[in-house]
Amino acid sequence: MAVLKDESDELGHWHLDASGIAEYVEQKWDLPIRPAACQRLLNIGRGPVSRHAYAPFRAASTKDVDRWAQHCLVDPVFEYASGGLLDPSLPKNRDQPQWLLVSSQPHYDWLGSALVGWGCEIHASAMNPRSAIRYAAGADVDAAILDMDWNIEAAIIAADHLCARNVPFIFVSELWELPSLFVSPGHVFRRRNSIARLGHFVRMYMPPELVTRMNRGECSSAKALSRLPDQRVRLV
Numbered sequence: 001m002a003v004l005k006d007e008s009d010e011l012g013h014w015h016l017d018a019s020g021i022a023e024y025v026e027q028k029w030d031l032p033i034r035p036a037a038c039q040r041l042l043n044i045g046r047g048p049v050s051r052h053a054y055a056p057f058r059a060a061s062t063k064d065v066d067r068w069a070q071h072c073l074v075d076p077v078f079e080y081a082s083g084g085l086l087d088p089s090l091p092k093n094r095d096q097p098q099w100l101l102v103s104s105q106p107h108y109d110w111l112g113s114a115l116v117g118w119g120c121e122i123h124a125s126a127m128n129p130r131s132a133i134r135y136a137a138g139a140d141v142d143a144a145i146l147d148m149d150w151n152i153e154a155a156i157i158a159a160d161h162l163c164a165r166n167v168p169f170i171f172v173s174e175l176w177e178l179p180s181l182f183v184s185p186g187h188v189f190r191r192r193n194s195i196a197r198l199g200h201f202v203r204m205y206m207p208p209e210l211v212t213r214m215n216r217g218e219c220s221s222a223k224a225l226s227r228l229p230d231q232r233v234r235l236v
Contacts, residue, residue, distance in 0.1 A: 015061050018042060024062060029069050031130060032137040037160035044179060046072075046153050072153040073129045096121040097213045100139050100167075102132045102158065103147035107172065111145055114195045118202075118214045129154035136161040142210050144169040146186075152179075159186055168206055 016024055018039035025031050025038075041047035048060035048068040060068075097120045103111050104127045115122055125135040129151050136144065136158035144162055146169055148155035155171070159181050162169045171182040172189050182188055187205045189198065203211055 016065060021048065021060065021065055024065055025069055025073075028066070029074060031069070031073055031133055031157075032161070033133070033157050034160050034164060036164075037157045040160070040179065040181065041153060041156055046156070072151065073133070073157075097143070097210055098123060098139075098141040100125065100135055100141040100144035100169075101147075102135065103127070103145065103172070104150060107147050110195065111147065111172070111198075114198055115145075117195075118199075120214060132158050133161070141167060142213075143167060143206055145172060146170070147172040149173050149175055156181060162186075168210075170201065170205070 019035040021038045021042075022033045022035045025033050038047060042060075048064040097118075099115050099120045100123045101108065101112055101115065102125045108124075108127075112122055112124070123135060123139045123141055125131045125139075127150070132146075132148065132151075132154055136146075144167055146155055146158060148158070148171075152175075156179060159169065159171065163181070163186075169186045170189050171178070171186050173182070174190065178188060187201070189201050202214070
């Protein structure tokens with residue numbers, strides 16, 4: 001674990017850089033997180049805030065990391081009530097396009113209905129940071145939709161996992177200032193509650209082979225997706 005020792009810290013706290021934070025969070029909080037995501041969070045001021053020396057070097061003590069993880073990434077009430085999380089690695093029907101969907105009500109209903117109508121099978125993560133991160137890190141999917149304005153820190157970690165796995169994703173958001181990670185290689189969709197516009201967006205930005213598989217559905221929504229025009233429409 002990469003650490004820096006702060007000699008002025010009377011309590012003897014160890015200070016972690018980005019790789020140390022990633023390793024510490026995974027060991028203590030059982031959350032998969034890549035060092036690149038930690039570094040990005042530190043760079044934009046959404047990572048652990050250090051109250052000690054070495055702050056100019058973007059290092060944080062273990063106490064700072066615990067405070068940040070518990071506030072941003074862990075929901076004790078949800079995890080106690082749910083009795084655990086589903087395993088994202090459970091086998092699915094690979095004949096259908098697989099989409100990871102992380103969203104909240106009421107947007108989950110129309111996003112999920114659109115994907116099912118286009119012949120897709122959904123890996124539905126609970127609206128919980130730990131669940132979203134674990135699914136992004138391990139779910140066997142072809143693409144993803146992240147509707148996570150409610151937790152940008154978890155969204156950055158989830159998007160980083162998807163990028164590392166070369167999984168294309170759409171970030172649904174009403175925010176106007178977003179980290180570059182959501183814009184490239186991801187794509188930002190700002191027109192909520194419009195299945196037709198989402199269909200155009202999928203046709204424009206998702207891999208052609210994925211769109212072709214979605215067009216094979218038997219329902220009218222899948223056929224409508226195959227009839228979408230080729231012109232590029234400005235949606236973001």
